[in-house]
Amino acid sequence: MSMSAIAFDIPAEVRDAVEGLEAFVRREVFPRHEKHAALLNDEARRITPAGILPHEITDIIDEVRFASAKAGYYAMCAPTELGGGGLGLLAYFSAFERIYHLCGPRQWLAHHIVSHWAKGPSPVLKNLTAEAKVSMLPKIMSGEHTLCFGLSEPGAGSDAAGIQTRADFDGDGWRLTGGKIWTTNAPHAEYCIVFAVTDPEASAKRAGGISTFLVPLKAPGVSISRIIKMWGSPVGDEAELRFDNVRIEPHQLLGKLGQGFATAMLGVDLGRIYNSARGVGLGRWALDQAFDYVQVRKAFGKPISEYQGVTFPLAESAMQIHAAHLMAINVAFLKDRGERAVKELGMAKAFAVEAGARAVDRAMQAHGAMGMTNELLLTEAYSTLRKVNIADGSNEILRRQIVKEMLAGHRDL
Numbered sequence: 001m002s003m004s005a006i007a008f009d010i011p012a013e014v015r016d017a018v019e020g021l022e023a024f025v026r027r028e029v030f031p032r033h034e035k036h037a038a039l040l041n042d043e044a045r046r047i048t049p050a051g052i053l054p055h056e057i058t059d060i061i062d063e064v065r066f067a068s069a070k071a072g073y074y075a076m077c078a079p080t081e082l083g084g085g086g087l088g089l090l091a092y093f094s095a096f097e098r099i100y101h102l103c104g105p106r107q108w109l110a111h112h113i114v115s116h117w118a119k120g121p122s123p124v125l126k127n128l129t130a131e132a133k134v135s136m137l138p139k140i141m142s143g144e145h146t147l148c149f150g151l152s153e154p155g156a157g158s159d160a161a162g163i164q165t166r167a168d169f170d171g172d173g174w175r176l177t178g179g180k181i182w183t184t185n186a187p188h189a190e191y192c193i194v195f196a197v198t199d200p201e202a203s204a205k206r207a208g209g210i211s212t213f214l215v216p217l218k219a220p221g222v223s224i225s226r227i228i229k230m231w232g233s234p235v236g237d238e239a240e241l242r243f244d245n246v247r248i249e250p251h252q253l254l255g256k257l258g259q260g261f262a263t264a265m266l267g268v269d270l271g272r273i274y275n276s277a278r279g280v281g282l283g284r285w286a287l288d289q290a291f292d293y294v295q296v297r298k299a300f301g302k303p304i305s306e307y308q309g310v311t312f313p314l315a316e317s318a319m320q321i322h323a324a325h326l327m328a329i330n331v332a333f334l335k336d337r338g339e340r341a342v343k344e345l346g347m348a349k350a351f352a353v354e355a356g357a358r359a360v361d362r363a364m365q366a367h368g369a370m371g372m373t374n375e376l377l378l379t380e381a382y383s384t385l386r387k388v389n390i391a392d393g394s395n396e397i398l399r400r401q402i403v404k405e406m407l408a409g410h411r412d413l
C-alpha cells in the first residue's frame with residue numbers, strides 16, 4: 001500500500017497515524033470478521049423485525065469502537081480541548097482513504113474505527129458547554145454513546161437554511177418542536193445534534209437565527225417515526241425523527257445561540273472530506289479487484305487483460321482516481337492551513353464520488369456476471385458511492401458553489 005504515486009510531503013504524524021491504523025485494522029478487525037463470519041454474513045440474522053441491525057451485531061461494532069478509542073484512533077481528529085488527538089483534515093482524509101482502500105465493503109467493521117464526523121467526537125463538538133463536557137462528553141469520547149446529525153427535514157434538504165424545526169425559549173431553556181429526515185445512525189445513537197430555528201425573524205431573512213443542540217434520543221417527546229432503508233442495504237440506518245415539545249436545558253446548546261448554521265456547514269465540510277476519502281478508497285479497492293481478475297480470467301484463449309476493450313476503461317478510472325486523490329490531499333492541506341477552499345472542497349468531493357462510482361462500475365463490467373453478484377460486494381461499493389452523490393451537498397449543489405466562487409472572482413485553479 002505505498003504512497004509512491006503521491007509527491008506531496010505527508011507529515012510524519014499523519015503517516016504514522018495511518019500506518020498504526022492499518023496495523024490496528026489487521027489486528028482487531030480482520031480476526032473479528034473471521035470469528036463472526038457466520039453471523040455477519042447471514043442476511044437473515046442481520047436484521048431485526050424493526051428493520052435495523054440487531055444487538056448481536058451492534059455489540060461487535062461497539063467492541064471495535066471501544067478498542068479503537070482505547071488505542072487512540074477513534075478520536076484522533078477530534079479537538080485536543082475535548083481530549084482528542086487534534087489531527088487535521090489531511091489525517092482525516094488519509095485515515096478513511098486507507099480504511100476504505102484496505103477493507104472495501106468487506107471488512108466493514110473498520111468503517112467504525114475512526115469517529116465519523118456526525119457520529120462521534122469531531123470538531124463539530126468543539127463548543128460544548130462546560131456542563132456538557134462533564135455530563136455528556138466522556139461517554140462520547142469512549143465510544144459508548146454515538147451521535148446523529150439532524151439537519152435535513154422533509155421540506156429542507158439542499159436548501160438547509162430553510163429548516164422549520166423550532167426551539168422556542170421558555171425562560172430557562174427551550175422547547176423543541178419539528179422533525180428531521182434521513183438522519184444517519186439515529187436508530188442507534190444516544191444523542192442527536194439538532195439544528196433548530198431560535199430566531200424566526202433572523203432565520204426568515206437568512207441572517208442567522210438557527211442554533212444547535214445536543215438532544216438525547218431518549219428524552220420525552222423524541223420519537224423515531226420511520227426507519228428508512230436506503231438502496232443497497234437490507235437494514236435501515238437512516239430514520240425520520242419527531243420532536244414534540246422536547247425540553248432542552250441550557251447546557252445542551254452547542255456553540256453560540258443563533259450561529260448554528262456555521263456548525264452545520266462545518267459538519268458538512270468534514271463530510272465532504274470523508275466522502276472524498278470514500279470515493280478514492282473504494283475506487284482503488286475496486287480497481288485492485290479488477291486488475292487482479294483480468295489477469296486470471298480467460299476468454300477466447302487469452303487472459304482478458306490482453307483486450308484493450310477490457311483494460312482501457314480501467315486505465316481511464318486509474319487516471320480519474322489518481323486525480324481525485326491529488327485533489328483531496330490538496331484541499332485537505334489548504335483547509336488545514338486555514339484557507340476557505342470552498343470551490344476546491346466542492347470539486348474534490350463531487351469529483352471523487354463520481355470517479356469512485358465510475359471505477360466501481362467499470363470493475364463490475366470487467367468481472368462479467370461475477371461483478372453483478374452480491375458476493376464480490378462491488379455492487380455494495382457502487383450503491384454507497386452513488387448515494388453520497390446526494391449526501392453532504394449534492395453534486396449539483398457543489399457545482400453551484402464552484403460557479404458562485406468563480407463568478408465572485410476566486411479563479412485560481
Ligand SMILES: Cc1cc2nc3c(=O)[nH]c(=O)nc-3n(C[C@H](O)[C@H](O)[C@H](O)COP(=O)(O)OP(=O)(O)OC[C@H]3O[C@@H](n4cnc5c(N)ncnc54)[C@H](O)[C@@H]3O)c2cc1C
Binds near residue numbers: 184
Ligand atoms: C445516504 C444519505 C445519508 C444522509 N444522511 C443525512 C444525515 O445524517 N443528516 C442529515 O441532516 N441529512 C442527511 N442526508 C440528507 C442529505 O443531506 C440531503 O438528501 C441533501 O442535502 C439533498 O436534499 P434533498 O434530498 O431534500 O434533495 P433536494 O434538495 O430536494 O434536491 C433534489 C434535486 O434537486 C437538485 N437541486 C436542488 N437545488 C438545486 C439548485 N439550486 N441547483 C441545481 N440543482 C439543485 C439536487 O441536487 C437534487 O438532485 C442524507 C442523504 C443520504 C442520501
